[in-house]
Structure formats: structure tokens, C-alpha cells
Amino acid sequence: MPSTWLITGATSGFGRLVTERALATGAHVIAVGRRRDRLAELVQLAPAGEITTLELDLTAPDAQAVLEGTVRAAGRLDVLINNAGYGLFGSVEQIDADEARAIFETNVLANLTVLRATLPALRASQGRVLQTSSLIGQFAWPSSGLYAASKGAVELISEALAHELAPTGVKVTIIEPGTFATEFAANLKVILPNDAYAPTVGKFLNDFSQLPPEAFGDPNAVADAIMTVAALREPPLRLAVGADAVENIRASLRSRLEELDRWETLSLAPAQQTV
Template structure:
């Protein structure tokens, strides 16, 4: 078997949870990682262990200038970027109505506009190489939404929508794209959660979900190391998936949601189709080219 050529990575949210596990796993197999977070002090031991193959760089994904500088570092240090893990993010819990304008905009700033900042900074490098793999940090909440996770899901659905288009745009340029959709994972996600107000009308729905999540046993959370192993398998695959769910909760919830959507589409198809044929119009890559 031909030995694998080591890859170079840029990982955001590398100081904790899934991003840290990914950074550790990539470094352990000989890859090089530019590890981005706002506070990179916790990455020092990993950098000491792997020397110049793990470069912690402090950057806030909400700041285009800081992301641009981090990407310049990666190119200067490694000469290229093979994998971009657009992973940094956090959750906002509360009823849709309860989230303040400030909280809603803040979570979009990191989870959606941060992702866009990273894409704008890294895609010129990947396009020039005509190669690379973009990992987009989504969630099972990118396909499913329960009471209380509306704003978190809104950010992940946004990432999923832009990524569906992105994949088609980048495929002809030799760049692969995978949405990573973890289920509940044992990270600092819960501790870093922003929580919106408390309207009593939402107690039977939102607070009940919150209580149920709070009462989950540790066994309900997947290990970030196993999420990282699944992501590495996707990165190494000849034909990586566009969507990679991790953990059986994510698989079960996404399957139920998709089956429900399909069943409803079929149940209402007669009404939907009675609206018109759209003259059979179809706009896709085949009709555009």
C-alpha cells in the first residue's frame, strides 16, 4: 500500500471539543494543523508535543482581518491547505420569541458569518491548488429542530443551505465539501451555550426540552474523539459524503425528519402540483451549462 501523504489542515474552534479532537487526531497521524481559536493557551501542550506541525493562532472567526491573517500564516508555514475544518460555533437555547435581537444576531455572527469569513479567506487558496476539502460545521440541528433550539437550528440550516450550493460550485474546481452533523457530543458546548429569557407560556415546551437535555446521562453524549475519527474517515474517502452525521442519535433524528418531510410532500403532492407545472422548468447544472 502506498503511504498516505501527510495533509495540512486549518481547524477553527481548535481549542476545545470536536475541533480539539480533530486537531489532535490529525497531528497524531503526521498531518500539520493551523489551530484557530480566540484563546489558544490550551493548545500549548499539543504544540509542544508536535513542534511546528501544530501552530496555534489566535483569531476570532467574526473578524475577517483576523481570519485572513491566520490563513496567511497557514500558507506561509505549510505552503498549502488541504483541509479546512470550519468548526467554530456555539448554541443559543430558548424559544424563538424569547431570543433577543442581540442574541440572535450574535449567534449568526459566529455560526454563519464566521463560516463565510473562513470560506472567503481559504477558498482562493484551495481554488489556486485545484484541490482541498472543506468541512462545514453543522449539527443534527441542521436537519432537525425541537422547541428551544430554533435559533441554533436557524444558523445550522443556513450553513446547510449555502453548503449545498457551495458543493456544486466547488466540485468542478477539484474541491470537496462535507457537512459534519454531530449528535450530542461530550464537549464544552453545554457550558458555552447562550440561554434566552423565560416566558412562562413556553415552560411546557421549551423548558421541558431543556430539562430533558439537562437530565441526559453522560452515556447519551458521543466522544469527540470518535466524531474526529469519523471525520478523518470521510476526509480519506475516495468519494466523501456531502453530509456526515455522527452518532446514532443524529442518524435516528435525521432519518425521522427526512421521512416525515417526504411523507408530507407526498401527502400534499396533489394540492402542490395542482398549482401548476412551471412548464416543466428545471434549473440545475445540466441546464445552465
């Protein structure tokens, strides 16, 4: 029996590339996205009967029920690619409450909606969960605070989930891509900094905008990595993809360890009593 995959954010970027690859293996794909025209394109590409398209806003109140019904109709689910999300860059202070709420609703709460809708079927098949994070799910740059926080939330939710699901046979992997040439940059929201943040947020955004095309990796590398991990009997919990992801995550981890060591004496000192 062919495997069944559910892929969110299937109409562009990594989601689109993985959808195409999964279809090429003979899998039945439930492709979830908000763009009807892009979903129609996938139908044209797919062999007859091997794709189910679902036009859905994952933040909608009925999203979980719609997903549950779709998975039930498919009869099984073997692989979840929980990939939908968008970027938001700007100083922490200047991102207002509505923008902050929106990024967490899409990148975190909708991610949880998808998990709740699919995990019963994935437990039944001892399937795979792949959660799309980012290299800045492990640390933050100037301007990335809210976006990095949303991806950091996905990272810790996924780590807990991996522990919780271990006895069931379901495997969880967090994909941490670096900088790749997808539609991400075209779709992200940027809040331009005021004078107070020009030396930090402004400089970072300007430097990033000046990166040459060769600084952006081929997104096919991420799609290939996802396909490989999905097939592994014992996949990693985290997989950084791209040289910049490996380099920056390693540097962040080393910095945190060095700081932990530097302040260990204070950390372990008895609490000072106050009079």
C-alpha cells in the same frame, strides 16, 4: 510533502481531537482558537514545527486578512475543518436581536470568512472542506430555533459550495454530530422561557437536562469520522454521526416526505382566482 490542515475551534471539543489526530499523522496544522492557554497546550503536544497556532476571533474585521496571510505563509492548504461555533437555546420570541445577530455572526458569517480566506489554496491543492453542522441543522426542536437556523444556513451554503466547487476537485462534506460529551453544553447560552413557552421550550430544556451521562456519545467517534472522511477520494456530502443523529434526521426526512405526499394535490392545484 506532509499535508497542511487548518482547523478552527481547535482548542476544545471536536476541533481539539481532530487537531491531535492530524498532528499524529504528520500533518502540519494551523490551529485557530481564541484561548491562548489552550493553544499553548497544543504547541507542547505537537512535534516541533508541525503546528502553527493562531489566536483569532473569527468575527473580527481583520479575520479574513489574518487567515489569508497565515495560509500564504504555510505555502499550501489541503484540509479545512470549519468547526468554530457555539450553541444558543431559547424560544424564538425571547431571543433578542443582539443574541440572534451574535449567533449568526459566529456560526454563519465567520464560517464564510474562513471559506473566503482558504478556498483559493484549497482549489490549488484539490483539497477537502469539512463543515461542522449538527443533527439539528436538518430540523429544529423547541428551543433550538436560532441555533438550528444557523446550522441550517451552514448546510445550504455547504451544499451550494459543493456544486460550485465540483469542477475544481475540491470535496465538501457536512458533519452532523448528534449529542456528544464535549464542552458544548458548558459553553452554550440558554434563555429561560416565560410562562407562555414553559410547556414547550421549558419542558424540552428540562428533559434534556435530565439525560443520563450514557446518552452523550464519545466525541472521539466524531473525530475518527472526520479523519476518515477527509481521506476519502469520494466523500459524502453529509455525514450524520451518532445513533441519535441518524435516527432523528431519518424521522425528520420521513415526516417531510409524508407531508409532501399528503398535500401534493393542493400543491399542484390551479391557483384559485379571486373576484
